Amino acid sequence: MRLSIFPLTGALLYPGLQLPLHIFEPRYRAMVTDALARDRRIGMIQPQRPEDDAPLFTVGCVGKIADVEALEDGRFNLVLEGESRFRLLRELDVITPFRQVEVELLEEPPFQALSPIERAGFEREARRFAEAQGYRVDWEAVTTLDDCSLIDGVSQIAPFDAAAKQALLEAPNLAARCELLVQLMQFFGRRDSDEGRVTLQ
Incomplete structure (x- = not known):
């Protein structure tokens, strides 16, 4: 699966949960616009260091844009709904201002419960x-x-x-x-x- 990613330290998403985001950087505004024109999905994953182009951790979560508010100045307020965890396979060489990766989705164990x-x-x-x-x-x-x-x-x-x-x-x-x-x-x-x-x- 090919994913556009939003690498953000400390912002994690889990399947079945929601994550509100405020998108203001031009590259991520472009990412949201692209996602809305396609399948509304982006990948949340943490960078290993809080800097541009830092290596990524290997596991993240696919989020589907459930709610979106487009502001007049080009910013977005979003709510992402977690769909599936994924494992990073490789980062793709792209011309878009936002990073893209190839991932495999992780199967979640069914019917999980604690004792x-x-x-x-x-x-x-x-x-x-x-x-x-x-x-x-x-x-x-x-x-x-x-x-x-x-x-x-x-x-x-x-x-x-x-x-x-x-x-x-x-x-x-x-x-x-x-x-x-x-x-x-x-x-x-x-x-x-x-x-x-x-x-x-």
């Missing part, structure tokens, strides 16, 4: 992490989410570094992602005693 013990362990660690970081969470709403929406949703918005978020995206199944997410919350969840921030120390 009651896994779910309870995750929610317990999430409460500790949220309390330590001062986040307000509607825990009643959390209990109504299905396992995929919960684990993938937290993985998508978690305040971890790019490498940690990439490891979550690359996890082979829901149980592995949940286990890694718990480990990362424990690892990143300690407060710096002086500045009150997430720290690796």
